[in-house]
Amino acid sequence: MSTESSPAPETSVPTCYRHPGRETYVRCTRCDRYICPECMRDAAVGHQCVECVAEGNRGVRRARPHTALGVRGASSSVPVVTYSLIGVCVLAYLAELSSWRFITDFMMVGQGVLPNGKIVGVAEGEWYRLFTSMFLHQRGGSFGITHILFNMWALWALGPALEQVLGRWRFLALYGLAGLGGSVLLYLVDPGNSAVGASGAIFGLFGAFFVIGRKLGGQVGPIVFLLVINLVLTFSVDGISWEGHIGGLVVGAALAVAFAYAPAARRRLVHIAAPVVMFGLLAVLVMVKTAELSPSI
Known part of the structure; x- marks a missing residue:
């Protein structure tokens, strides 16, 4: 009695969420979406997408630089x-x-x-x-x-x-x-x-x-x-x-x-x-x- 092997199921290749035509296996460590090299931004661990980086920057208060006398300067250079x-x-x-x-x-x-x-x-x-x-x-x-x-x-x-x-x-x-x-x-x-x-x-x-x-x-x-x-x-x-x-x-x-x-x-x-x-x-x-x-x- 002969047996026939069944074909392997087809698997879809993941693509970048911003560029659907680009294959990638790298995920954003913050939102878990697939990102291509153009959309990757270095993070403390792994990579993040551009949207997660922008959202993170909005929640971070930028420290004002110190002047030559060691005091905190103004937030604007306008006198x-x-x-x-x-x-x-x-x-x-x-x-x-x-x-x-x-x-x-x-x-x-x-x-x-x-x-x-x-x-x-x-x-x-x-x-x-x-x-x-x-x-x-x-x-x-x-x-x-x-x-x-x-x-x-x-x-x-x-x-x-x-x-x-x-x-x-x-x-x-x-x-x-x-x-x-x-x-x-x-x-x-x-x-x-x-x-x-x-x-x-x-x-x-x-x-x-x-x-x-x-x-x-x-x-x-x-x-x-x-x-x-x-x-x-x-x-x-x-x-x-x-x-x-x-x-x-x-x-x-x-x-x-x-x-x-x-x-x-x-x-x-x-x-x-x-x-x-x-x-x-x-x-x-x-x-x-x-x-x-x-x-x-």
């Missing part, structure tokens, strides 16, 4: 703080052009009398003048529009580099406290005088640029030259508040030293403590001067 400060100063200048009262209401003055006989100033409880004055600029006089043009050029030239290396909140703290330092020194030395301008904050950037440049081994010659020229003008041209410039320079340089030379093990603590301590010191000086100008009866 948002610098541009915002320039925008606020420009808007304030436009408000000044619309009304002189905008200047008299927000300029820095320790204690003064308006033409209508009203006593104004920081000593009268208007502490906001210590901050608002750094966003105002002369709209006439011997400097005119060049006052705001130079300050905004300096902010545009120095701000992005410092904001990148310091990070946004450190840069903003340094700028604001440097401007405050200029107002405070004017209040301490000559409370009856008035002043406007971002020059104190700009001088703070000069000092910070020098300190950080030295720390990172960069060229500091140009900033030293610019600083010397401005210091000469500060003490030789009438109408310039040297107190605002020097106060801003000292505060900006001091904060830059704390930011640049903080020990790595305690860097975050020092970076937080330095602006807080500086603000506290300036606040105490203001309160002491206010008590001197407004003795209790």
Whole structure:
């Protein structure tokens, strides 16, 4: 009796799920679908398909790179703080052009009398003048529009580099406290005088640029030259508040030293403590001067 062998069952060859015409025996380790060499992406174990890799990347939070000072940088390279400060100063200048009262209401003055006989100033409880004055600029006089043009050029030239290396909140703290330092020194030395301008904050950037440049081994010659020229003008041209410039320079340089030379093990603590301590010191000086100008009866 003869026997006939039955034919072997046909088996289909697996193909890539994205390219049905391509044979493959490799599966994605995540979704188990067949993938061809073009669709393979190396994984920790085996290979994954392009869709699983993309889905995995969406669930992973990308770490922000650290700057040259060892601090976490911004998520974007756009100097948002610098541009915002320039925008606020420009808007304030436009408000000044619309009304002189905008200047008299927000300029820095320790204690003064308006033409209508009203006593104004920081000593009268208007502490906001210590901050608002750094966003105002002369709209006439011997400097005119060049006052705001130079300050905004300096902010545009120095701000992005410092904001990148310091990070946004450190840069903003340094700028604001440097401007405050200029107002405070004017209040301490000559409370009856008035002043406007971002020059104190700009001088703070000069000092910070020098300190950080030295720390990172960069060229500091140009900033030293610019600083010397401005210091000469500060003490030789009438109408310039040297107190605002020097106060801003000292505060900006001091904060830059704390930011640049903080020990790595305690860097975050020092970076937080330095602006807080500086603000506290300036606040105490203001309160002491206010008590001197407004003795209790």
